[in-house]
Amino acid sequence: MTHKALTHGRSIAVVVVVAVVMLLAGIAIGMAISPGGSTQIATTIHVPITQVVTSTRPAQISVIDALGREVVFDGVPKRVVSLAPSVTEILFALGLGDRVVGVTSFCNYPPEVPRLVSEGRISVIGGFWNPDSEKVVSLKPDLVIGSAGTRPHLQLKDLLEEAGIKVVYVYGNDAGSLYDVVRDIRTIARIFGVEDAAEKLIKEIEGEIGSVTITIANATRGSAGPKVLFLLGPPAFGLYSAGGDTFIGWIISAAGGVNIAGKFSGWPVLDYEYILSNDPDIIVVSAMGTNYTELVKEIGSTPLAETKAYREGRVYLVDQEANDVLMRPGPRIASAVKLMASIIHPELFGEPETPVVYRMAGPAKP
């Protein structure tokens, strides 16, 4: 009886159930695969603020890092390895350069970093995405600082802790605003007991950004700024942009622009229809070491040529130092806001001066 029911009467129901289950599974897989999707949103929900945990023994310092872990230090670390360019920049900006024994091959700022590396006083422990765990351990550090948004850094945690090395994660590439960067600076400063230097640095950064935002606010008087499209690489590589919860997204809005990909999260792929229907006034492209004139010509051969930005000659390519400044959530965030402000509001701040920003030659002929 049940056998018969299963083969005849309920077969359609079985098919429907199978189809629904597969659909749900498919959506779940899709969400897991979708680049920078829900995982990134989830990490920003429980924001662990770097708390000052008052300890009875002044020698012992405890910080809560970007992953919400409590890390306790018995003394001030003397040998530090930085796994991210932004962390290296923070360490040097706080005057802790003499503690740094290892950096990534991407760490090129401040200029003394490459000098110390070539003198052999700082070792290179691999790239930002592929730190060499053996090299890190062989430097015998007391502390390794990594970026919470970078999976290879998280994978190092257990290995390093097993070797008795303390690991602290800052927001790093997961930073979505100035406030995350400020938290990173405070976390690092607290470990080394240099809170005064940190507050001075933060005040400086906030002051510089404040003066930019006030200038913009006075000039625009509350009207919405120009629409900005940011592209991560040449369009032929895919129309990857920066969502509203990314560092670049925050820089664009702080500099008085409206990020047209602001409604997305992480690093979304856009299409030409979306871009044209939002008609950006300014296009900023991370050039990734390509040939600038060729890249502008290529942009002109895509539907991007129909945008107001291209017609008015407001396509900017950022590369090398300009690209580093915009991409690294570190102490140069004020320079990043200034750079973006001079791209968005050249009438207020003059054309950008940071090397290398390339503006396409003249307005295109209509």
Place this chain on the structure above:
Amino acid sequence: MSQEVISGSRRKFLFLALLLTVALAVSLLFSLSVGTSLVSPKEVLTCLIAFECGKSAKLVVDMRFVRACVAALSGAMLALAGTLVQGLTRNPLADPYIIGVSSTSLAVVSAAVLLSPSVLVHRQVLIAVAFAGALLGYILTTTISLLSGGSGTSLVLSGIAVSALFSGISHVLLYLSQNRIAQLGRNYVFLLLGSTSGVLRQDITYLAISLATSLAIIFVLGIPKALNAYLFGELYASQLGYRVRALTATTALVSSVLTGATVAVVGVVGFIGLAGPHIARISAGTSDHRATVVLSALTGSILTVLADALTRAISAISSWGELPLGVVTGIIGAPFLAYLVVKGGRG
């Protein structure tokens, strides 16, 4: 008696082909009315039927048209390649990437980016490099396969060897070049993940030329009929007068051209090449390649057009941006395939 059976199945084939063509036309129309900008479907329809377009509506319809055409062509090409490869290997689980074209393509692209990042600037150069890489994969696989006798099994095994070697190489190369390709939170494996979001008008031409050439080769050389004989064994096919080595090499070449062109233009799109042929076979009720070659192209086309429209709809309402096409083709196609399998198994 046998004559009647043939004419009966021919009538069924013609009916199915007509039905699927109409379905394709409907899906294209549906695809044109879905998008990330706020142009109403009504406006799109008047633009298409009455040729009365606002300037912005025309621009939007133009771009959607390019995407829909690329999706339709690449879906047809992948499913067609899948039918050929499944016949060639006599393996229902074979998909067109089994010849090794996608991994060699990725390896060659990443080597080119490592040598000169300016390769990334020109879409045409990128497409040419990726296509050359796909053909390199074909040449390697067929050479190894011919050296080992040229049978269907040796082709699968050589394809697996070439894929394994080159996906290893491409991962090493991408690891080295990732400071250029992926500076931020993006992992390098997303390169070549299929999407039609950045396609241009010229891409339609590339795909159309590859498809037309392949179809010409398929029908001029009578590959479907030869594959029918080949299904019963290499010996059987050679007794009927077919040159087995030439047949396997040509069929593999055609599949590689079809797959390589889609890899170069839209990237790797899963599911279509594997399931498209099955959907065509089950709904036609026959494995006759003369029928399934045409029907699989149509079903692959419909599935990809619908999946592409769905990625745009998702992008419009969610915060994820455009999802990879291969994920969505699976979500749309898998329940349908499951339904057909259950129905076919019972009937």
